[in-house]
Amino acid sequence: MTNLWDYRPTARPGVGLDLVGxxxxxxxxxIGSVDEETTEVGSAHIVVDTGFWIFGKHVVLPAGTIQRIDPQERKVYVVLTKDQIKDSPEYDKDKHRGDANYRTELGEYYRGQNIAI
Known part of the structure; x- marks a missing residue:
């Protein structure tokens, strides 16, 4: 089983590839577009701006939810449905990087979605 906070072998961004946008x-x-990314081992994730789809909500998606990345099409494909993303915990810009409890809450939510990691 892959760590939820690490990229899958089939989904690692290439060296120097910026997923923002x-x-x-x-x-x-x-569901939207990448607003922010981090490739830190053990805590890699993207922040997605869902735009008007769910009233401007931002969501944190752990790197392990990314199935593949297509650099030519500039698309990131995730293993979640729109409803799973819509129902995810509220994005908190002040907590998403350094708060262990927030990261635990996110991890519990995504692990509970029965996705293959």
């Missing part, structure tokens, strides 16, 4: 595709359609 890439479209994000759930299993059932586009």
């Amino acid at each position: 890439f479209d994000v595709e759930a299993t059932d359609g586009k």
Whole structure:
């Protein structure tokens, strides 16, 4: 089993590839675009701006939820549905990087979605 906070072997961004601005595709359609990313081992994730789809909500998606990245199409494909993303915990810009409890809450939510990591 892969760590939820590490990229899958099939989804690692190439050296120097910046995912900011890439479209994000759930299993059932586009959900927004990458607003921020981190590739830190053990805490890698993207922050997605869902735009008007769910009233400007931002969500944190752990790197382990990314199925693949298509640099030519500038798309990130995740293993989650739109509803799973919509129902995810509220994004907290002040906590998402350094708060262990917030990261634990996010991890518990995504692990509970029965996705293959």
